[in-house]
Amino acid sequence: MTKVKTSLGRRSFIKSVSLAGGGLIIGFNWLACKGPVEEGSEELAMQMPKEWFELNGYLKIGENGIVTIYSPNPEIGQNVKTSMPMIVAEELDVDWNNVIVEQAPLNTEIFTRQLAGGSQSIRQGWQSLRTAGATARQMLLTAAADQWGVPISELSVENGVIKHEGSDKTIGYGEIAKAAVNVEIPEEVELKEIDNFKIIGTSRKNVDAKKIVTGQPLYGIDTYKDGMLIAMVIQPPAFGMEFKSMDAEKAKGMPGIKDIFTIDTYPEDMEKEWSDVGSFSKLVVVVGESTWQVMQAKKAVKVEWDLNPKLTKEIEILEKSAGMDGATGLESSDIHTNLMAEVGSRKSEIVRKDGDPEKAFKNAARVIERSYTCPFLSHNCMEPMNFFADVSDGKAELLGPIQTPEYAEKSVNKRLGYDLENIDIQMTRMGGGFGRRLYGHFLVEAAVISEKMGTPIKLVYSREDDMTNGVYRPAYHVTYRAALDANNKLTAFHVNAGGIPESPLFANRFPAGAVDNYLAESWSLETNISVGAFRAPRSNFIAGAEQSFLDELSEEMGQDPIQFRLDLLERAGSDPVGEENDYDAARYAAVLKLARDKSGWNNSSGMNRGVSAYYCHNSYVAQILDLRVENNKPLIDKVTCAVDCGIVVNPDAAKNMVEGGTIDGIGHALYSEMTFKDGVPQQSNFDTYKIIRHNEAPKSIDVHFIDNGIDPTGLGEPPFPPVMGALANALYKATGKRFYKQPFITELQGDLKT
Amino acid sequence: MAEFSITINGKNLSVDVDPTTPLLWVLRDHFKLVGTKYGCGIAQCGACTVHFNGTAVRSCQLPISAAADNKITTIEGLSENGDHPVQKAWLEHDVPQCGYCQAGQIMSASALLERNPTPSDKDIENAMSGNICRCGTYTRIKAAIKTASDSQTI
Numbered sequence: 004m005t006k007v008k009t010s011l012g013r014r015s016f017i018k019s020v021s022l023a024g025g026g027l028i029i030g031f032n033w034l035a036c037k038g039p040v041e042e043g044s045e046e047l048a049m050q051m052p053k054e055w056f057e058l059n060g061y062l063k064i065g066e067n068g069i070v071t072i073y074s075p076n077p078e079i080g081q082n083v084k085t086s087m088p089m090i091v092a093e094e095l096d097v098d099w100n101n102v103i104v105e106q107a108p109l110n111t112e113i114f115t116r117q118l119a120g121g122s123q124s125i126r127q128g129w130q131s132l133r134t135a136g137a138t139a140r141q142m143l144l145t146a147a148a149d150q151w152g153v154p155i156s157e158l159s160v161e162n163g164v165i166k167h168e169g170s171d172k173t174i175g176y177g178e179i180a181k182a183a184v185n186v187e188i189p190e191e192v193e194l195k196e197i198d199n200f201k202i203i204g205t206s207r208k209n210v211d212a213k214k215i216v217t218g219q220p221l222y223g224i225d226t227y228k229d230g231m232l233i234a235m236v237i238q239p240p241a242f243g244m245e246f247k248s249m250d251a252e253k254a255k256g257m258p259g260i261k262d263i264f265t266i267d268t269y270p271e272d273m274e275k276e277w278s279d280v281g282s283f284s285k286l287v288v289v290v291g292e293s294t295w296q297v298m299q300a301k302k303a304v305k306v307e308w309d310l311n312p313k314l315t316k317e318i319e320i321l322e323k324s325a326g327m328d329g330a331t332g333l334e335s336s337d338i339h340t341n342l343m344a345e346v347g348s349r350k351s352e353i354v355r356k357d358g359d360p361e362k363a364f365k366n367a368a369r370v371i372e373r374s375y376t377c378p379f380l381s382h383n384c385m386e387p388m389n390f391f392a393d394v395s396d397g398k399a400e401l402l403g404p405i406q407t408p409e410y411a412e413k414s415v416n417k418r419l420g421y422d423l424e425n426i427d428i429q430m431t432r433m434g435g436g437f438g439r440r441l442y443g444h445f446l447v448e449a450a451v452i453s454e455k456m457g458t459p460i461k462l463v464y465s466r467e468d469d470m471t472n473g474v475y476r477p478a479y480h481v482t483y484r485a486a487l488d489a490n491n492k493l494t495a496f497h498v499n500a501g502g503i504p505e506s507p508l509f510a511n512r513f514p515a516g517a518v519d520n521y522l523a524e525s526w527s528l529e530t531n532i533s534v535g536a537f538r539a540p541r542s543n544f545i546a547g548a549e550q551s552f553l554d555e556l557s558e559e560m561g562q563d564p565i566q567f568r569l570d571l572l573e574r575a576g577s578d579p580v581g582e583e584n585d586y587d588a589a590r591y592a593a594v595l596k597l598a599r600d601k602s603g604w605n606n607s608s609g610m611n612r613g614v615s616a617y618y619c620h621n622s623y624v625a626q627i628l629d630l631r632v633e634n635n636k637p638l639i640d641k642v643t644c645a646v647d648c649g650i651v652v653n654p655d656a657a658k659n660m661v662e663g664g665t666i667d668g669i670g671h672a673l674y675s676e677m678t679f680k681d682g683v684p685q686q687s688n689f690d691t692y693k694i695i696r697h698n699e700a701p702k703s704i705d706v707h708f709i710d711n712g713i714d715p716t717g718l719g720e721p722p723f724p725p726v727m728g729a730l731a732n733a734l735y736k737a738t739g740k741r742f743y744k745q746p747f748i749t750e751l752q753g754d755l756k757t
Numbered sequence: 758m759a760e761f762s763i764t765i766n767g768k769n770l771s772v773d774v775d776p777t778t779p780l781l782w783v784l785r786d787h788f789k790l791v792g793t794k795y796g797c798g799i800a801q802c803g804a805c806t807v808h809f810n811g812t813a814v815r816s817c818q819l820p821i822s823a824a825a826d827n828k829i830t831t832i833e834g835l836s837e838n839g840d841h842p843v844q845k846a847w848l849e850h851d852v853p854q855c856g857y858c859q860a861g862q863i864m865s866a867s868a869l870l871e872r873n874p875t876p877s878d879k880d881i882e883n884a885m886s887g888n889i890c891r892c893g894t895y896t897r898i899k900a901a902i903k904t905a906s907d908s909q910t911i
Contacts, residue, residue: 218792
């Protein structure tokens, strides 16, 4: 057994007793085995306890043995609302069928890192979730031992029932919970051996599934409260522009319209949090009784816009240096592409250098050089940005979809000047996150609007507002060079990567460590288009590019693409170059081998197969993709995925995540792009912005996990980046043509048509 | 503004709104039937799919003036206890990730099975390609539709 100190989460151990009717039971879900129960229903009345005993901030136990576990982190579809409570329940030793899950509100006193990002919820919550469960278990056991006057060592627990080995005495958690509240919090608790897990490692259904399939209110946009008005915004039509003036007289007189005004979300003197990203601080706001009325009034407001001198200055300098006249600061994608190809690499800085790459390239018998690029992307969460705010009497009550509630609370504190204790943030289930809801400008906007109106409001973005006021995935560009000697041996590797406005380079990732002479360079160019994290930031481009290049390289060297990678990984494992390499070569190789075995790689002649493997967010994923091209369209038959994310908490849900990440990755590499012309986003809804659809998805996805008992790591992001490389490599097999520019469909269909 | 009467999930309801108001916003803002989702407003994503006299339609493109006096079924009325074969299959396959698009997916799938109880892969793709899922649950949706199809034909 592993002993852990409980002191780490000391603040979490606030104990209390409360009556069940005291309004604490919010967001009630369902008892997994007993089917759906609704608040106030007879079934619930029978099942719900009369009294709750809160043993720590993560859980409370009713006198009848029902356990409520709070899920601390935001739920964006990664299924932490099921898997995090599973971890608590495991160490608590209760029957999962007697567990109710509730979404915890933001509470920095009890929880740490209530954030959905970086695929870190399970990895970083692992220890505290286990400790919370184990501590409560220990307190319950102590209370039972005291009551029976027996040593605690003679007690065991199964499914929430404590048993005394020496006699036949048993007592349920519900019966002893009241006494356990008075037990001193143990300094140290024992965690289970992983071989003894009963819940972790077994598939448990999504705790919200029943509500989802019956259309119950779950999402921020579903919020309707008494006296609530609907607010929408009008934003500049182009990045680089700002509000100048408006004529809203006609619109103000339209049915249901309450007011039309401007707000400045982030005044210049406001100290911003990192999550306060947004290109348009000054917005026109239309407030009315119903969504449709507000949408109509928006069209009737006449707004004049101006160039924003602050946002256009740097771009002007950049474009002049690129030799482009007439720069206005209103950016266009064709200029971006040219800038990245021609200007970027001239600004490079060396990030890592091993050996003497210059010499190796000079002495090379052959140098292979390829460049790859990708466009901006919009997150396109299916639930558009929205937030409910009720700001009055010095209090701010906020409810809605946010990945970073802790930062958002600080933003509201700084923007409105309210104390943190007067700002309450409740998290709803989110209709997608993908990084977009890390940037809570819409929450701050909602708070500012509600304060100004003096009424509760729900701010709702239209799809067009959402897509054209994005915090986009940046555009990237990378050039790879490989030096081969006369024996066709790889002697040097050079990566030069950059983007607008950040570089996608991970200098210490594979194949760093596997090549004696290695050079990694980085550069970036400014932009006034707002950008931010998008599912697997930077990896979401560079993985596919790198894995395409390695594929082409292996072919040039006459080697099997998997064996080529394995040989490099063997070198990186047995005799690594440098000390900063961020991956475990053996785990990396293991997923490649597993994918090779499961896909029948060695018997795949005649198939158009591409392989790819990547390490990010502490996890390893290899994918092998099979496709055909018919009538200009790629038809993906199968993707075989091998994943090492350590212990898999909820296997079927984890499989779902890998399937989804795979489809999402294929879709974005193949079909999606966000382009700009004179600062104006050229795609504003799903008629012009292409997202992968049913008929384009793989026919089957086969998922396999490595079973190694290592503490769990990320899964929301890791399956997303590498499949782009597998796709490009399979497309090459099908068409004889390499794909360097995303989205691939443009080149694929352009080529086939001519 | 004008008064409209409409049958939603078997109940006769009336509402006083602008005749151009899409059924989607009548359902959400006026009747608080929020299971029908707003996703795009231009019939491109399928999140707002409901049954109009038994056929799957995008409620964001159906003005109340055209919907009135017809029978509408929303996700809330698909079954009394959430036990429609499609809903059960969705639970069995644990389809949802974020879940936002799933009501629309279920309404499209149930309308498909109503007119074609044993759809082929191609039939499923054709019927479902108007429903976007950004999370990428398409393979599970297809499997769930097949399960629902099997359960109906047995």
